[in-house]
Amino acid sequence: MKQKNMRKxxxxxxxxxxxxxxxxxxxxxxxxxxxxxxxxxxxxxxxINDKRYTSFRLSDGCSFSQFVETYEGYYYLKxxxxxxxxxxxxxxxxxxxxxxxxxxxxxxxxxxxANLIAYYxxxxxxxxxxxxxxxxxxxxxxxxxxxKIKSISTIQERCTGFFEHGYLYYYKGTIYGLLGxxxxxxxxxxxxxxxxxxxxxxxxxxxxxxxDIFLFYxxxxxxxxxxxxxxxxxxxxxxxxxxxKWSDYxxxxxxxQSVLTDADKVYWYLNGDGFYEYAYETGxxxxxxxxxxxxxxxxxxxxxxxxAYQYYExxxxxxxxxxxxxxxxxxxxxxxxxxxxxxxxxxxxxxTELDDYVLLSTSINDSxxxxxIKKSEFGSGNITVRKIGD
Ligand SMILES: [Zn+2]
Numbered sequence: 508m509k510q511k512n513m514r515k516x517x518x519x520x521x522x523x524x525x526x527x528x529x530x531x532x533x534x535x536x537x538x539x540x541x542x543x544x545x546x547x548x549x550x551x552x553x554x555i556n557d558k559r560y561t562s563f564r565l566s567d568g569c570s571f572s573q574f575v576e577t578y579e580g581y582y583y584l585k586x587x588x589x590x591x592x593x594x595x596x597x598x599x600x601x602x603x604x605x606x607x608x609x610x611x612x613x614x615x616x617x618x619x620x621a622n623l624i625a626y627y628x629x630x631x632x633x634x635x636x637x638x639x640x641x642x643x644x645x646x647x648x649x650x651x652x653x654x655k656i657k658s659i660s661t662i663q664e665r666c667t668g669f670f671e672h673g674y675l676y677y678y679k680g681t682i683y684g685l686l687g688x689x690x691x692x693x694x695x696x697x698x699x700x701x702x703x704x705x706x707x708x709x710x711x712x713x714x715x716x717x718x719d720i721f722l723f724y725x726x727x728x729x730x731x732x733x734x735x736x737x738x739x740x741x742x743x744x745x746x747x748x749x750x751x752k753w754s755d756y757x758x759x760x761x762x763x764q765s766v767l768t769d770a771d772k773v774y775w776y777l778n779g780d781g782f783y784e785y786a787y788e789t790g791x792x793x794x795x796x797x798x799x800x801x802x803x804x805x806x807x808x809x810x811x812x813x814x815a816y817q818y819y820e821x822x823x824x825x826x827x828x829x830x831x832x833x834x835x836x837x838x839x840x841x842x843x844x845x846x847x848x849x850x851x852x853x854x855x856x857x858x859t860e861l862d863d864y865v866l867l868s869t870s871i872n873d874s875x876x877x878x879x880i881k882k883s884e885f886g887s888g889n890i891t892v893r894k895i896g897d
Contacts, residue, residue, distance in 0.1 A: 551578040556673075560626050563671040563726050565767060566807045568816065568857035569871045571669055571724065572623035575631070576861070579648045582631065583875050584624045588617045589631070589650065590875040595861045598896030599875030602650035616650035625670030625698070632698045634659060634668055634675065641666040643675060643698060657701050664689075671725040673698050676707065678723060684735055688717045693730060708746045713753045722763055731768050741766075743773060757785045757792070764855070767808035776806040776815065782837055796837035800829075809860045811835065812885070816857035819849065828856065830865075832885050843890035847878050867892070 555578050567574055575582040580593040582602070588610070590599040601610045601617035608615050621633035621644070630645045637644075640658040660666040660679045665688075668677035676695050680688035691711045696704035708730060710720060715734060721741065722733040729745040736742070740760040745768065746753050759766050759775040767774040773785040782796040803818040813835060817828035827846035833839055845856055850870035858866040858876050867878035877895050884890045 553578060555629055556627070558672065561670075561672045563669060563724055564859070565724070565726060565763075566809050567859045568764075568805065568807060568855040569859065569868070570622070572625055573871075574859050574866075574876075575624055575626050577626045577631075577648065581861075582624060582626070584619070584621065584633075585873065585875055587620050587622070588615070589619060589624060590617070591650075592876075592895075595866065595876075596864055596879050596893075596895050604649065616646075616653075619644070619646075619653075623668065623670070625675075627670070627673040627698050632656075632670065632675075634666065634677075636662060643696070645698070656698065657696070657703075659696070659704065669724050670698070671727075674725070675704075676723070676725040676730065677704065678720065680717075680720075682720050682722050684718055684721050686718060688720075691715060691717055691720070693723060695725075707748060708751075713744065713746070724763075726768060727770065729768075729770075733763065743768065754787060755790060759783070759785075765804070765806040774808055776804065778803055782806075796833075799831050802828075804831075805855050805857065807857060807860065808835075812840070812860070812882075813837070814857055814860070814865065816845075816855055818855065819852040822852045830857065830867075830880075832890075841885050841888060841890055843880060843892060845878075845892055847892060850874060866895075 560577050564574065573584050580591060581595050583590040583599055589602040591602040592599045601615065603610050603616035605616055610617060619633045620635040624631055624633045631648060633644050634641055635644055637655060639662050641660050642658050643656040644653055645656055646653045659677060664679040665681055666677055666679060667682050668675050674695050674697055676693060678693055679690055692709050693707045694704035695707045696702065710732060715732060719734050720732060721735045724731055728747055728749045730748065731743055731745045733741050733743050739758050741762050742756040742758045744754050744756045757773045759773060760777060761775050765776045771787060775783050777783065779798055781794050781798050783792060784795050785792045799815045803820060804815040807814045813833040815831040819828055827844045829842055830845050831839060831842045845867065847869055849856065850873060854871045856867050858868045858871065863882055864879045865882065866876040868874055868876050879893055879895055880890050
Protein backbone atom coordinates (compact mmCIF):
# COMPACT_ATOMS: atom_id res chain seq x y z
CA MET A 508 0.00 0.00 0.00
CA LYS A 509 2.83 2.36 0.84
CA GLN A 510 4.37 1.75 -2.58
CA LYS A 511 1.09 2.44 -4.33
CA ASN A 512 0.69 5.69 -2.46
CA MET A 513 4.20 6.71 -3.36
CA ARG A 514 3.50 6.03 -7.02
CA LYS A 515 0.38 8.13 -6.79
CA UNK A 516 2.39 11.00 -5.33
CA UNK A 517 5.01 10.92 -8.05
CA UNK A 518 2.41 10.56 -10.78
CA UNK A 519 0.64 13.59 -9.37
CA UNK A 520 3.87 15.61 -9.21
CA UNK A 521 4.79 14.73 -12.78
CA UNK A 522 1.39 15.57 -14.18
CA UNK A 523 1.17 18.79 -12.20
CA UNK A 524 4.33 20.32 -13.59
CA UNK A 525 4.02 18.87 -17.05
CA UNK A 526 0.54 20.34 -17.46
CA UNK A 527 2.06 23.75 -17.05
CA UNK A 528 4.10 23.03 -20.12
CA UNK A 529 1.38 21.28 -22.13
CA UNK A 530 2.27 21.66 -25.74
CA UNK A 531 0.82 24.28 -28.02
CA UNK A 532 -0.57 26.35 -25.14
CA UNK A 533 0.61 29.53 -26.71
CA UNK A 534 0.55 33.09 -25.54
CA UNK A 535 -2.57 34.53 -27.18
CA UNK A 536 -1.22 38.05 -27.44
CA UNK A 537 1.25 37.37 -30.20
CA UNK A 538 1.57 39.36 -33.32
CA UNK A 539 4.78 37.60 -34.27
CA UNK A 540 7.68 39.71 -35.23
CA UNK A 541 9.17 39.14 -38.61
CA UNK A 542 12.28 40.76 -39.84
CA UNK A 543 14.53 39.98 -42.71
CA UNK A 544 18.13 40.25 -41.70
CA UNK A 545 20.96 38.06 -42.90
CA UNK A 546 20.77 34.27 -43.07
CA UNK A 547 22.77 32.28 -40.56
CA UNK A 548 26.35 31.78 -41.61
CA UNK A 549 26.94 28.02 -41.77
CA UNK A 550 30.52 26.96 -41.20
CA UNK A 551 29.81 23.52 -39.69
CA UNK A 552 31.41 20.74 -41.76
CA UNK A 553 29.42 17.71 -40.55
CA UNK A 554 25.91 16.43 -41.33
CA ILE A 555 23.48 19.16 -40.32
CA ASN A 556 20.64 16.63 -40.38
CA ASP A 557 22.39 14.11 -38.13
CA LYS A 558 19.57 12.23 -36.40
CA ARG A 559 20.89 13.28 -32.99
CA TYR A 560 19.67 16.78 -33.83
CA THR A 561 16.27 15.78 -35.15
CA SER A 562 15.31 12.81 -32.95
CA PHE A 563 12.56 13.07 -30.39
CA ARG A 564 14.47 13.57 -27.08
CA LEU A 565 12.83 10.92 -24.96
CA SER A 566 15.16 11.03 -21.95
CA ASP A 567 15.01 14.72 -21.04
CA GLY A 568 13.82 15.76 -17.59
CA CYS A 569 12.34 18.94 -19.05
CA SER A 570 9.32 19.05 -21.31
CA PHE A 571 9.54 17.44 -24.74
CA SER A 572 10.73 19.82 -27.46
CA GLN A 573 12.04 22.30 -24.86
CA PHE A 574 15.76 21.48 -25.12
CA VAL A 575 17.28 21.19 -28.61
CA GLU A 576 20.80 20.21 -29.66
CA THR A 577 21.98 21.41 -33.08
CA TYR A 578 25.19 21.74 -35.05
CA GLU A 579 25.22 25.41 -34.04
CA GLY A 580 24.80 24.87 -30.30
CA TYR A 581 22.06 24.36 -27.74
CA TYR A 582 18.62 25.94 -27.65
CA TYR A 583 16.27 26.10 -24.67
CA LEU A 584 12.69 27.37 -24.67
CA LYS A 585 11.48 29.12 -21.54
CA UNK A 586 8.36 31.27 -21.10
CA UNK A 587 7.97 31.62 -24.90
CA UNK A 588 11.59 32.87 -25.39
CA UNK A 589 14.41 30.89 -27.00
CA UNK A 590 17.72 30.84 -25.12
CA UNK A 591 20.99 29.88 -26.74
CA UNK A 592 24.33 28.48 -25.57
CA UNK A 593 27.20 27.53 -27.88
CA UNK A 594 28.82 24.82 -25.71
CA UNK A 595 26.08 23.69 -23.27
CA UNK A 596 27.74 25.00 -20.10
CA UNK A 597 28.15 28.73 -20.77
CA UNK A 598 25.37 31.06 -19.70
CA UNK A 599 22.19 30.61 -21.77
CA UNK A 600 21.17 33.95 -23.29
CA UNK A 601 18.13 35.08 -25.26
CA UNK A 602 18.57 34.41 -28.98
CA UNK A 603 18.54 38.03 -30.12
CA UNK A 604 21.24 40.39 -31.28
CA UNK A 605 19.04 43.32 -32.24
CA UNK A 606 20.62 46.56 -31.11
CA UNK A 607 18.61 48.39 -28.43
CA UNK A 608 16.28 45.41 -27.88
CA UNK A 609 15.30 44.96 -24.25
CA UNK A 610 14.42 41.30 -24.97
CA UNK A 611 11.19 41.60 -23.03
CA UNK A 612 8.37 41.77 -25.57
CA UNK A 613 7.22 40.07 -28.76
CA UNK A 614 9.39 42.29 -30.95
CA UNK A 615 12.43 40.48 -29.61
CA UNK A 616 13.94 37.93 -32.01
CA UNK A 617 14.04 35.36 -29.18
CA UNK A 618 10.28 35.54 -28.69
CA UNK A 619 8.18 32.74 -30.22
CA UNK A 620 4.92 32.55 -28.26
CA ALA A 621 5.43 28.79 -28.46
CA ASN A 622 5.88 25.96 -26.00
CA LEU A 623 7.83 23.67 -28.29
CA ILE A 624 10.78 24.13 -30.61
CA ALA A 625 12.62 21.79 -32.92
CA TYR A 626 15.53 21.77 -35.31
CA TYR A 627 15.57 20.63 -38.93
CA UNK A 628 17.79 21.30 -41.95
CA UNK A 629 19.39 24.55 -40.81
CA UNK A 630 16.31 26.14 -39.20
CA UNK A 631 14.45 26.23 -35.90
CA UNK A 632 10.71 25.47 -35.97
CA UNK A 633 7.88 26.16 -33.56
CA UNK A 634 4.09 26.11 -33.31
CA UNK A 635 2.31 29.24 -32.09
CA UNK A 636 -1.09 30.85 -32.38
CA UNK A 637 -1.50 33.42 -35.16
CA UNK A 638 -4.89 34.98 -35.83
CA UNK A 639 -7.30 32.08 -35.13
CA UNK A 640 -5.06 29.14 -35.93
CA UNK A 641 -2.18 27.14 -34.52
CA UNK A 642 0.53 27.71 -37.09
CA UNK A 643 3.94 26.29 -37.89
CA UNK A 644 6.72 28.90 -37.94
CA UNK A 645 10.36 28.80 -38.94
CA UNK A 646 13.23 31.02 -37.90
CA UNK A 647 16.92 31.24 -38.63
CA UNK A 648 19.39 29.68 -36.21
CA UNK A 649 20.38 33.17 -35.00
CA UNK A 650 16.78 34.06 -34.20
CA UNK A 651 16.18 36.28 -37.21
CA UNK A 652 13.56 36.00 -39.94
CA UNK A 653 10.50 34.41 -38.33
CA UNK A 654 8.34 33.05 -41.17
CA LYS A 655 4.89 31.44 -40.99
CA ILE A 656 4.93 28.16 -42.93
CA LYS A 657 1.30 27.00 -42.62
CA SER A 658 -1.76 26.61 -40.43
CA ILE A 659 -2.01 23.35 -38.44
CA SER A 660 -5.41 23.52 -36.73
CA THR A 661 -7.91 26.04 -35.41
CA ILE A 662 -8.00 27.36 -31.86
CA GLN A 663 -11.35 25.58 -31.42
CA GLU A 664 -9.87 22.26 -32.55
CA ARG A 665 -6.76 22.83 -30.40
CA CYS A 666 -3.39 21.19 -31.02
CA THR A 667 -0.83 19.02 -29.28
CA GLY A 668 2.25 18.25 -31.34
CA PHE A 669 5.73 16.79 -31.27
CA PHE A 670 8.52 17.06 -33.83
CA GLU A 671 10.77 14.36 -35.21
CA HIS A 672 13.07 14.18 -38.26
CA GLY A 673 11.48 17.14 -40.06
CA TYR A 674 7.86 16.26 -39.36
CA LEU A 675 5.32 17.56 -36.88
CA TYR A 676 3.08 14.83 -35.46
CA TYR A 677 -0.05 16.34 -33.99
CA TYR A 678 -3.39 15.71 -32.40
CA LYS A 679 -6.34 18.10 -32.67
CA GLY A 680 -7.06 18.15 -28.97
CA THR A 681 -5.28 18.07 -25.63
CA ILE A 682 -3.57 15.14 -23.95
CA TYR A 683 -3.27 14.05 -20.27
CA GLY A 684 -6.87 12.84 -20.38
CA LEU A 685 -8.29 16.36 -20.37
CA LEU A 686 -11.93 16.61 -21.34
CA GLY A 687 -13.42 18.12 -24.44
CA UNK A 688 -11.62 16.23 -27.18
CA UNK A 689 -13.65 15.25 -30.20
CA UNK A 690 -11.40 13.05 -32.29
CA UNK A 691 -8.89 10.22 -32.01
CA UNK A 692 -6.64 10.83 -35.01
CA UNK A 693 -2.90 11.57 -35.14
CA UNK A 694 -1.76 13.66 -38.11
CA UNK A 695 1.64 14.31 -39.61
CA UNK A 696 2.94 17.17 -41.69
CA UNK A 697 6.35 18.06 -43.13
CA UNK A 698 7.95 21.18 -41.66
CA UNK A 699 9.82 21.99 -44.86
CA UNK A 700 6.93 22.59 -47.26
CA UNK A 701 3.37 23.89 -47.30
CA UNK A 702 1.68 20.49 -47.76
CA UNK A 703 -1.38 19.70 -45.66
CA UNK A 704 -1.26 17.27 -42.76
CA UNK A 705 -2.19 13.66 -43.44
CA UNK A 706 -3.71 11.06 -41.10
CA UNK A 707 -1.08 8.69 -39.66
CA UNK A 708 -3.33 6.55 -37.46
CA UNK A 709 -6.71 6.52 -35.77
CA UNK A 710 -6.23 5.41 -32.16
CA UNK A 711 -9.83 4.13 -32.11
CA UNK A 712 -8.51 1.19 -34.16
CA UNK A 713 -6.71 -0.01 -31.02
CA UNK A 714 -9.58 0.72 -28.65
CA UNK A 715 -8.26 4.11 -27.49
CA UNK A 716 -11.25 6.43 -27.10
CA UNK A 717 -11.59 10.20 -27.11
CA UNK A 718 -10.02 11.59 -23.89
CA ASP A 719 -8.00 8.39 -23.33
CA ILE A 720 -4.79 9.65 -24.94
CA PHE A 721 -2.62 10.67 -22.01
CA LEU A 722 0.44 11.13 -24.14
CA PHE A 723 1.69 10.28 -27.60
CA TYR A 724 5.07 10.79 -29.22
CA UNK A 725 6.84 9.78 -32.42
CA UNK A 726 10.04 7.78 -32.18
CA UNK A 727 11.62 6.46 -35.38
CA UNK A 728 9.08 4.18 -37.13
CA UNK A 729 6.67 4.13 -34.17
CA UNK A 730 4.13 6.33 -32.47
CA UNK A 731 3.81 5.54 -28.77
CA UNK A 732 0.61 6.04 -26.77
CA UNK A 733 0.11 6.19 -23.01
CA UNK A 734 -3.29 5.43 -21.53
CA UNK A 735 -4.37 5.57 -17.88
CA UNK A 736 -6.66 3.55 -15.66
CA UNK A 737 -7.28 4.24 -11.93
CA UNK A 738 -6.54 0.57 -11.13
CA UNK A 739 -3.43 -0.13 -13.17
CA UNK A 740 -2.17 3.44 -13.75
CA UNK A 741 -0.22 3.90 -16.98
CA UNK A 742 0.15 1.55 -19.93
CA UNK A 743 2.03 2.13 -23.16
CA UNK A 744 1.46 0.67 -26.62
CA UNK A 745 2.86 1.55 -30.02
CA UNK A 746 1.81 1.74 -33.65
CA UNK A 747 4.29 0.98 -36.42
CA UNK A 748 4.09 3.46 -39.27
CA UNK A 749 5.96 0.91 -41.44
CA UNK A 750 3.86 -2.20 -40.85
CA UNK A 751 0.62 -0.49 -39.69
CA LYS A 752 0.53 -2.94 -36.76
CA TRP A 753 -0.23 -2.21 -33.09
CA SER A 754 1.74 -3.74 -30.24
CA ASP A 755 0.21 -5.15 -27.05
CA TYR A 756 -0.17 -2.82 -24.09
CA UNK A 757 2.66 -2.82 -21.54
CA UNK A 758 1.52 -1.88 -18.01
CA UNK A 759 4.43 0.23 -16.74
CA UNK A 760 2.33 1.90 -14.01
CA UNK A 761 4.75 4.82 -14.38
CA UNK A 762 4.38 7.67 -16.82
CA UNK A 763 6.96 8.72 -19.43
CA GLN A 764 9.31 10.36 -16.89
CA SER A 765 10.51 7.00 -15.61
CA VAL A 766 10.11 5.00 -18.81
CA LEU A 767 12.23 4.45 -21.90
CA THR A 768 10.85 2.93 -25.09
CA ASP A 769 13.18 1.67 -27.78
CA ALA A 770 12.78 -0.64 -30.78
CA ASP A 771 13.23 -3.86 -28.75
CA LYS A 772 12.17 -3.11 -25.18
CA VAL A 773 10.32 -0.95 -22.69
CA TYR A 774 12.34 -0.01 -19.59
CA TRP A 775 10.91 1.52 -16.43
CA TYR A 776 11.50 2.16 -12.74
CA LEU A 777 8.90 1.66 -9.99
CA ASN A 778 9.60 3.73 -6.89
CA GLY A 779 10.11 1.58 -3.80
CA ASP A 780 10.25 -1.53 -6.00
CA GLY A 781 12.91 -1.68 -8.72
CA PHE A 782 13.81 -1.61 -12.41
CA TYR A 783 11.73 -3.51 -14.97
CA GLU A 784 12.08 -4.45 -18.63
CA TYR A 785 9.57 -5.68 -21.18
CA ALA A 786 10.80 -7.39 -24.37
CA TYR A 787 8.61 -7.03 -27.46
CA GLU A 788 10.01 -10.27 -28.90
CA THR A 789 8.95 -12.49 -25.98
CA GLY A 790 6.13 -10.37 -24.59
CA UNK A 791 7.42 -10.87 -21.05
CA UNK A 792 8.08 -8.49 -18.16
CA UNK A 793 11.16 -9.01 -16.00
CA UNK A 794 12.23 -7.27 -12.78
CA UNK A 795 15.92 -6.67 -13.50
CA UNK A 796 17.28 -4.66 -10.55
CA UNK A 797 16.48 -3.48 -7.05
CA UNK A 798 15.15 -0.16 -5.91
CA UNK A 799 17.51 2.83 -5.89
CA UNK A 800 16.62 3.67 -2.30
CA UNK A 801 13.92 5.32 -0.26
CA UNK A 802 12.19 8.31 -1.76
CA UNK A 803 10.74 9.38 -5.07
CA UNK A 804 12.89 9.17 -8.17
CA UNK A 805 12.51 10.01 -11.82
CA UNK A 806 14.73 7.99 -14.14
CA UNK A 807 16.44 9.00 -17.39
CA UNK A 808 17.80 6.26 -19.66
CA UNK A 809 20.66 7.23 -21.99
CA UNK A 810 23.07 5.36 -24.28
CA UNK A 811 25.68 4.66 -21.61
CA UNK A 812 24.13 5.74 -18.31
CA UNK A 813 20.90 5.65 -16.36
CA UNK A 814 20.27 8.60 -14.04
CA ALA A 815 17.90 8.29 -11.07
CA TYR A 816 17.14 11.77 -9.75
CA GLN A 817 15.37 12.27 -6.46
CA TYR A 818 12.40 14.56 -5.99
CA TYR A 819 11.97 16.73 -2.94
CA GLU A 820 9.16 15.26 -0.89
CA UNK A 821 8.68 18.48 1.04
CA UNK A 822 9.67 21.97 0.01
CA UNK A 823 12.07 22.83 2.79
CA UNK A 824 13.64 19.45 3.29
CA UNK A 825 17.06 20.03 4.90
CA UNK A 826 18.51 17.03 3.05
CA UNK A 827 19.48 17.72 -0.57
CA UNK A 828 18.23 15.26 -3.20
CA UNK A 829 20.55 12.64 -4.71
CA UNK A 830 21.45 11.88 -8.31
CA UNK A 831 22.45 8.24 -8.83
CA UNK A 832 24.42 7.16 -11.89
CA UNK A 833 24.06 3.57 -13.14
CA UNK A 834 25.42 1.84 -16.20
CA UNK A 835 22.93 0.21 -18.54
CA UNK A 836 23.37 -3.09 -16.67
CA UNK A 837 22.06 -1.34 -13.53
CA UNK A 838 25.43 -1.31 -11.74
CA UNK A 839 25.78 1.75 -9.52
CA UNK A 840 28.66 3.89 -10.83
CA UNK A 841 28.45 6.92 -8.58
CA UNK A 842 26.12 9.32 -6.82
CA UNK A 843 26.11 12.99 -5.92
CA UNK A 844 24.14 15.09 -3.47
CA UNK A 845 22.63 17.95 -5.48
CA UNK A 846 22.70 20.80 -2.99
CA UNK A 847 21.41 23.68 -5.12
CA UNK A 848 18.78 26.29 -4.18
CA UNK A 849 15.74 25.01 -6.06
CA UNK A 850 13.30 27.65 -7.33
CA UNK A 851 10.71 24.99 -8.09
CA UNK A 852 10.73 22.01 -5.74
CA UNK A 853 8.14 20.09 -7.73
CA UNK A 854 10.02 19.92 -11.02
CA UNK A 855 12.99 17.60 -11.52
CA UNK A 856 16.48 19.06 -11.10
CA UNK A 857 17.73 16.73 -13.84
CA UNK A 858 17.44 18.34 -17.27
CA THR A 859 19.35 16.41 -19.92
CA GLU A 860 22.55 14.60 -20.87
CA LEU A 861 25.08 15.98 -23.39
CA ASP A 862 28.24 14.30 -24.70
CA ASP A 863 30.41 15.41 -21.77
CA TYR A 864 27.98 16.88 -19.24
CA VAL A 865 24.70 16.37 -17.41
CA LEU A 866 22.67 19.57 -17.17
CA LEU A 867 20.67 20.43 -14.07
CA SER A 868 18.07 23.13 -13.42
CA THR A 869 16.71 24.90 -10.36
CA SER A 870 13.43 25.43 -12.22
CA ILE A 871 12.76 23.85 -15.56
CA ASN A 872 9.86 26.25 -16.19
CA ASP A 873 11.49 29.49 -15.12
CA SER A 874 15.25 29.11 -15.54
CA UNK A 875 17.52 28.19 -18.40
CA UNK A 876 19.87 25.31 -17.46
CA UNK A 877 21.93 26.68 -14.56
CA UNK A 878 24.02 23.81 -13.09
CA UNK A 879 25.93 20.84 -14.50
CA ILE A 880 28.14 17.89 -13.64
CA LYS A 881 30.99 16.42 -15.68
CA LYS A 882 30.65 12.85 -16.96
CA SER A 883 34.45 12.51 -16.75
CA GLU A 884 34.04 12.55 -12.94
CA PHE A 885 31.72 9.53 -12.88
CA GLY A 886 33.25 6.75 -10.79
CA SER A 887 35.58 9.07 -8.92
CA GLY A 888 33.25 9.21 -5.92
CA ASN A 889 33.75 12.93 -6.03
CA ILE A 890 31.36 14.47 -8.54
CA THR A 891 31.18 18.26 -8.23
CA VAL A 892 27.98 20.16 -8.99
CA ARG A 893 29.06 23.27 -10.92
CA LYS A 894 27.26 26.49 -11.80
CA ILE A 895 26.73 27.15 -15.51
CA GLY A 896 28.56 30.25 -16.76
CA ASP A 897 31.22 30.17 -14.03
ZN1 LIG B 1 15.68 40.93 -28.19
